[in-house]
Amino acid sequence: MNKREEQDKEEALMRQFSLLREDAPEDLHARIVQVATAMPQRKVAEAAPQAGWTAWLATLLPDMRMGMAFACTVLALVALLGVHVGQLQQAVPQGEEDAAVIFSMIDGNIGWEEWS
Amino acid sequence: MTSPLHTAQEEEAATAADEALMAAIALGDAKAYDKLVRRHLKRAYNVAYGMLYNAADAQDAAQDAMMRVWIYAPTWRAGESAVTTWLHRIVVNCCYDFLRKKSRQPQGGEVSVDIEDMTANTEQGYADAEKKKRLRAMLRSLPERQRMAVTLCYLEEMSNAEAAAVMGVHIKALEGLLVRARRALKPMLEALADKE
Numbered sequence: 001m002n003k004r005e006e007q008d009k010e011e012a013l014m015r016q017f018s019l020l021r022e023d024a025p026e027d028l029h030a031r032i033v034q035v036a037t038a039m040p041q042r043k044v045a046e047a048a049p050q051a052g053w054t055a056w057l058a059t060l061l062p063d064m065r066m067g068m069a070f071a072c073t074v075l076a077l078v079a080l081l082g083v084h085v086g087q088l089q090q091a092v093p094q095g096e097e098d099a100a101v102i103f104s105m106i107d108g109n110i111g112w113e114e115w116s
Numbered sequence: 117m118t119s120p121l122h123t124a125q126e127e128e129a130a131t132a133a134d135e136a137l138m139a140a141i142a143l144g145d146a147k148a149y150d151k152l153v154r155r156h157l158k159r160a161y162n163v164a165y166g167m168l169y170n171a172a173d174a175q176d177a178a179q180d181a182m183m184r185v186w187i188y189a190p191t192w193r194a195g196e197s198a199v200t201t202w203l204h205r206i207v208v209n210c211c212y213d214f215l216r217k218k219s220r221q222p223q224g225g226e227v228s229v230d231i232e233d234m235t236a237n238t239e240q241g242y243a244d245a246e247k248k249k250r251l252r253a254m255l256r257s258l259p260e261r262q263r264m265a266v267t268l269c270y271l272e273e274m275s276n277a278e279a280a281a282v283m284g285v286h287i288k289a290l291e292g293l294l295v296r297a298r299r300a301l302k303p304m305l306e307a308l309a310d311k312e
Contacts, residue, residue: 006142010222010302013301013302013305013306013309014298014301014305015268015270016247016251016267017166017251017255017266017267017270017271018270018271018273019165019244019247019248019251020162020165020251020252020255020271021158021271021272022151022160022161022162022165022250024157024158024160024161024162024175024178025175028157028161028178028179029153029154029157029174031179032157032178032179032182032183033146033150033153035150035179035183036149036183036185036186036187037146037186038147039183039186039187040187041142041144041186041187041188041189041190042187042188042190042191043190044190044191076168080183084216106285
């Protein structure tokens, strides 16, 4: 028996579960309708129509979790940028000093032996 | 696994009818609710019966689910999900709630199971009842999620995509559940077929 036949046989065996389908008891329908329609329905507050940038933002941030994730990502990027800029600012004086030494060497003010 | 009797046109018409009924129910129309219950109660009851093993619990779960349909009808939005998917998801959640409550009850893990109708007076009737009893026992032997997948796909003959939407899982996850369920059930189903 090849794989296809094997699968067909399995499917045929599984389809026997449809024999378990039964009719719901006759009184159940009436009972449900009677009890349920006596209950109050959940009311939904109509959302105010959004316009302009708030509508655009609403499409961008469909729910609160998405908003939080977005805010955290922006915060993390800003923090990383801050750290990077800070490092650059610290590195500038060192770079300037090196450049001054090199220019002094070119000008002959500082000798190679003196510098090294 | 959609029934061949249901053509695409019939399904479209049924979906449109369900949506119209839901819109009316959301406005408190009891007649529309009566119609919707009539259309879907059998399927809801069978899903619950497949999951909960006995008729009394299945009736309670189906009733609970249908009541939630009435209560939450105003929160249903056309286009977000089909009425049948939404309704079956409520039934599935009610079944899980029931099973959770049952597991908390101090019964020593015992679960009440229906005794199938053995009063069938013909030999064929008796054989059918015996077969159903065995099939229910097989279904019961599966873990909850596999049982739900088999109930939706084989007992209710939903498509894999529909069943996955009802269970709130990816279609691949549903297929995985079905593969494991088939593997577990195969020897039992073969033994049942050999007996016949």
